[in-house]
Amino acid sequence: MKRKHAFFLLLILLILVAGFSVLYGSYQLSITELFSTLAGNGTKAQEFAIFQIRLPRTLLALLVGCALGVSGGLLQGVSRNPLAExxxxxxxxxAALFVVLWISLQTTQYYSSLSLSTAFFMPFIAILGSLSSVALIYILSYRKGIQPVRFLLTGIAINTAISALITFFQLQMSKGDFNQVLTWTNGSLWGSSWQYILFILPLLVVFIGYALYRSSTLDVLAFGDELATGLGVSVQKERRIYLLLATxxxxxxxxxAGNIAFLGLLGPQIARKLCGGKHRNMLINAALISSIILIFSDALARxxxxxxxxxxxIIxxxxxxxxFLYLIFTSSK
Known part of the structure; x- marks a missing residue:
C-alpha cells in the first residue's frame, strides 16, 4: 500500500472510531444531536455527556495511543527486535509503581478526587519511574555496550519484579483502594478529564516531535552497528537518546492511563506492514494505529x-x- 494512501485511510478510520466512541454509550446520541451539541445547541444532558465525559476520554485515548505507538516504534528500532514494547x-x-506511590502519599482517591497539584506532577513522577526502571535495566544489561537481545531479556525480568512489587504494595491497601489500583494498573481511562489532557499534551508534542525529527538516524541503525558506525553514527549514544525518548x-x-501492554507492539508492527520500514512514516502511522485500537477498545470496555x-x-x-504469539512463531521460522 502506498504511504499516502495508508496515512489517509488510517486518518479517516481514526475519525470514524472517535465518532463512534463519542456517540456510543449508555446515553445514546445520534449524529445530528452530536453536531448540534458541538455547535452549542444541545441540551444540558447532551453537553455533559459529550464535553465532560466522552470527548475528553476519547482525546486522552488518542494521546495515549500516539505516545505508546511511537514509544514502541522507537524501542523496536533501537533493539531491532519486533517484540520490544x-x-x-x-x-x-x-512508571505505574511511582504513580501509585505518589497518589497514595497524597490521597486514597485515584483520579476522581485528585488535587490539581497532585495531578500536575503525575506525568513527571511517571517519567521518573520509567527512567528509574530503564536505568536499572541498562545497568544490569551493560557489558561493554548495550546488546539489544540482552537488554530485552533483562527488561522482561525487571518488568516481572516490578509487577510483583506493585502487587505486594496493593496487598497493604484497603479493599476499595486495592480495587481502584488494580483497575488502573491494568489500564483504564475512566478518570480522564480535560486537566490531564492539558498536562500531558505539551510533553507529548515535544517528545514525539523530537523523535520524528531524529527518525532518519534510526534508518541508519537498522543496517547494523558496524555499518552505522562506518557511516559516522555514534551507535551507543543514539541508542541512549532514543531509549530516553521512548521511556x-x-x-x-x-x-x-495505567499500564496498557501490547499497544506499543501492535501499532508499529501493523504500520511496517502498511508503509514499509522507513521510520518517520512508520512512527506516524504507528501513532494513528495505536490510537485507533485504544479508542475502539475503550468504547468496548465501557x-x-x-x-x-x-x-x-484487558481488551x-x-x-x-x-x-504477539503470531510474531514469535513467524520470526522463529
Whole structure:
C-alpha cells in the first residue's frame, strides 16, 4: 500500500472510531444531536455527556495511543527486535509503581478526587519511574555496550519484579483502594478529564516531535552497528537518546492511563506492514494505529458489560496476545 494512501485511510478510520466512541454509550446520541451539541445547541444532558465525559476520554485515548505507538516504534528500532514494547520490558511498570506511590502519599482517591497539584506532577513522577526502571535495566544489561537481545531479556525480568512489587504494595491497601489500583494498573481511562489532557499534551508534542525529527538516524541503525558506525553514527549514544525518548513517552502515557501492554507492539508492527520500514512514516502511522485500537477498545470496555466497566488494558491484551504469539512463531521460522 502506498504511504499516502495508508496515512489517509488510517486518518479517516481514526475519525470514524472517535465518532463512534463519542456517540456510543449508555446515553445514546445520534449524529445530528452530536453536531448540534458541538455547535452549542444541545441540551444540558447532551453537553455533559459529550464535553465532560466522552470527548475528553476519547482525546486522552488518542494521546495515549500516539505516545505508546511511537514509544514502541522507537524501542523496536533501537533493539531491532519486533517484540520490544514498553509494557513488556518494565518501562510502563516502573512508571505505574511511582504513580501509585505518589497518589497514595497524597490521597486514597485515584483520579476522581485528585488535587490539581497532585495531578500536575503525575506525568513527571511517571517519567521518573520509567527512567528509574530503564536505568536499572541498562545497568544490569551493560557489558561493554548495550546488546539489544540482552537488554530485552533483562527488561522482561525487571518488568516481572516490578509487577510483583506493585502487587505486594496493593496487598497493604484497603479493599476499595486495592480495587481502584488494580483497575488502573491494568489500564483504564475512566478518570480522564480535560486537566490531564492539558498536562500531558505539551510533553507529548515535544517528545514525539523530537523523535520524528531524529527518525532518519534510526534508518541508519537498522543496517547494523558496524555499518552505522562506518557511516559516522555514534551507535551507543543514539541508542541512549532514543531509549530516553521512548521511556519518557511511555511514562507520560502510563501516568494517565495505567499500564496498557501490547499497544506499543501492535501499532508499529501493523504500520511496517502498511508503509514499509522507513521510520518517520512508520512512527506516524504507528501513532494513528495505536490510537485507533485504544479508542475502539475503550468504547468496548465501557459498554460491553455496562454499567460495569472493565479495564481497557484487558481488551487491548485480548487483541495483542494472539498477535504477539503470531510474531514469535513467524520470526522463529
Amino acid at each position: 514498553p509494557g513488556m520490558i518494565g518501562i510502563n511498570a516502573g 519518557c513517552l511511555a511514562g507520560v502515557a502510563t501516568a494517565v 459498554n460491553l458489560f455496562s454499567p460495569i466497566e472493565i479495564p481497557v488494558g 487491548v491484551s485480548i487483541v495483542g496476545i494472539p498477535y
